[in-house]
């Protein structure tokens with residue numbers, strides 16, 4: 001059998017080397033991000049330009065409000081509301097009067113006010129210095145008597161524009177900052193895209209953003225800026241809201257590797273790979289040597305087999321030629337019988353060695369399976385052991401309880417049984433009984449060989465089927481053996497689709513050969529007790 005162990009080990013160690021390399025490179029990796037400053041001339045120019053545009057928009061809006069506040073012809077609520085709606089962001093139109101007959105302030109709601117209550121501006125009493133005060137709870141604005149119009153703009157407070165119509169009449173317009181800011185954002189989006197393109201030429205990342213976070217324009221690569229604070233922030237502030245130009249420097253990430261870690265990694269990987277190769281070569285040579293030895297043993301066994309067959313044949317012929325009288329006479333017959341037994345023992349040993357070496361070299365000829373009569377094979381094997389068993393004082397008991405035939409190879413079954421009976425003869429003499437039972441169960445035929453000898457210790461139950469294993473005990477002392485018999489027997493049984501098992505037993509050892517039943521079997525019970 002060709003061993004894959006060297007290849008597996010080599011593959012494992014090479015894979016380990018690759019793994020070490022990958023892990024080493026990962027561990028040695030150092031990422032360094034360098035910030036490369038950019039020329040921002042175009043961006044600052046754009047900021048100046050946009051600030052001018054926003055100022056111009058503010059002036060334009062203010063002029064609209066002033067014009068509206070000055071339109072004295074507007075008296076009817078309906079007309080005032082309609083006119084106010086034409087201008088974005090006006091939430092309330094108030095006319096504050098200081099009349100001798102008391103106050104006649106009017107507040108006209110134009111659009112929804114986001115806060116629960118729109119502030120109601122009102123004149124307060126003039127203070128000592130003659131300044132007028134408009135109270136817009138909670139804001140107080142001081143107007144100089146000479147002022148004509150202006151903004152009341154305090155951070156976090158409602159935004160208002162006032163304009164004087166006459167010394168005692170002032171119009172106050174409540175302005176919704178967010179609405180005006182949204183209108184400005186829309187306007188910027190529509191008209192300033194081209195201006196932003198000048199920045200795009202210089203590359204990014206740059207973003208023009210409204211105060212609420214909405215992006216108006218951005219130069220590609222602005223992605224890089226995500227999550228990193230801008231390196232330059234140019235705020236554009238108006239009373240309605242803020243806009244920002246955000247800009248980032250370029251970030252160049254370079255990957256470096258720690259040379260010490262890399263060197264260590266290479267060294268370790270190389271060591272692993274070299275160890276793998278060395279182990280591979282060593283194991284290959286060991287296996288080669290073992291194969292050579294097996295092949296040598298195989299050749300020798302083959303060489304032995306032919307003369308041995310001749311010896312067996314000739315001893316058989318001699319024993320046939322000698323007269324019964326001569327054989328019964330004692331000395332010659334007994335010696336001849338001993339020669340035949342030893343020859344057979346040698347023959348079994350050679351058969352086992354050849355089976356084993358054939359397996360090792362993967363040269364086993366596939367078995368040709370046929371229908372065989374297990375009882376006939378048992379008888380044949382017991383017959384061949386007849387003289388030796390008798391001499392050892394072993395009583396043979398046969399329990400043939402089935403006439404079922406099984407599927408297998410008669411030679412292989414004979415080899416298995418010979419190995420089992422030979423073990424009884426070698427190890428279980430003290431028990432004095434050898435029982436062979438053939439039984440049939442569902443689709444199986446079982447042949448049990450049991451003895452009443454010392455048996456097999458529990459710890460060795462599995463190991464006895466391993467090649468070259470022999471129980472290290474008094475049992476094997478002085479008894480020759482190779483430790484191959486049971487291993488070969490189990491392999492042969494498995495080759496036939498069956499198995500060889502060691503069964504639990506009160507006394508001695510009990511082995512079972514199980515083989516598949518031959519198709520078309522007839523069950524016929526018979527009990528043949530013979531000794």
Ligand code: ADP
Pocket residue numbers: 419423424427428451453454455456464469470471472475476480481482483484485486487509
């Ligand atoms: P071998 O007989 O050449 O040593 P086997 O593979 O046939 O090799 O048997 C392996 C071992 O199992 C034997 O060495 C022996 O210790 C034990 N063994 C096998 N059969 C018996 C048995 N019937 N009684 C006691 N021990 C046995």
